[in-house]
Amino acid sequence: MITTIGFDADDTLWHNEPIFEAAHDRYRALLARWHDAATIDRRLFTTEMGNLELYGYGIKAHALSCIETAIELSGGDICAAEIREIIASAKEMLAHPVELLAGAGEAVGQLAGSFQLLLITKGDLRDQERKLAKSGLAHHFAHIEIVAEKNAETYARVLRRLQIPPAHFLMVGNSLKSDILPALGLGAWAVLIPYHLLWQGEQAAAPLPSAVAGRFSQLPTLRELPALVARLNAVPGTTTASEDSRQKSEEHGRPGCSS
Numbered sequence: 001m002i003t004t005i006g007f008d009a010d011d012t013l014w015h016n017e018p019i020f021e022a023a024h025d026r027y028r029a030l031l032a033r034w035h036d037a038a039t040i041d042r043r044l045f046t047t048e049m050g051n052l053e054l055y056g057y058g059i060k061a062h063a064l065s066c067i068e069t070a071i072e073l074s075g076g077d078i079c080a081a082e083i084r085e086i087i088a089s090a091k092e093m094l095a096h097p098v099e100l101l102a103g104a105g106e107a108v109g110q111l112a113g114s115f116q117l118l119l120i121t122k123g124d125l126r127d128q129e130r131k132l133a134k135s136g137l138a139h140h141f142a143h144i145e146i147v148a149e150k151n152a153e154t155y156a157r158v159l160r161r162l163q164i165p166p167a168h169f170l171m172v173g174n175s176l177k178s179d180i181l182p183a184l185g186l187g188a189w190a191v192l193i194p195y196h197l198l199w200q201g202e203q204a205a206a207p208l209p210s211a212v213a214g215r216f217s218q219l220p221t222l223r224e225l226p227a228l229v230a231r232l233n234a235v236p237g238t239t240t241a242s243e244d245s246r247q248k249s250e251e252h253g254r255p256g257c258s259s
């Protein structure tokens, strides 16, 4: 039986990637006199991935990588005024209003009445705390986890600490790599709600249906989540978390659940 639902935040509860896309447009324009957009994008991504271990995720890490890439791509010719533009762009991103996805507030509010809700997000601690405070959703969550990386070890650590068996946990998010695959790998449930934009660093292949035994679903929006969770909990076998009975449920198909 699912008793606890974990929510990703960026591009699951509130819009995030469009803020980065707008900043990328400004960045490409700034460096246009040295390189074309494709080269700028490729080199920036390489810099970001190279810095991930040192800086982690978030806007401040992104800004440092933008500055480093700009110095490289301009052959050291970028001037202080142009560096200042990159910094101003980052500050603008950090001050951006938090805009909830359609139906997010309603779904979270509804589910909070029957389930323990967790928020599990990665990125810059201060920025994520700011966004959560501005979202007006914080009071619905029993626990807030702002982590450095969302992998199987992170989810295992959080669930162990909160004493939540993976079979009773469902994770919801827009990233297969960060939200879905690690949760499924632990034996938890997962619901993918794709967002129309996905950062290159979050790309991953969908799980094989045979490997996840009906524990993976996909929905168009958060609005459909309360009904899906009710259906999953109504299926015989979810109460005992028996893999065999889940397998049978999957074989017979489950409405609204694309695995």
Ligand SMILES: [Mg+2]
Residues within 6 Å of the ligand: 008, 009, 010, 011, 012, 173, 174, 175
């Ligand atoms: Mg996300």
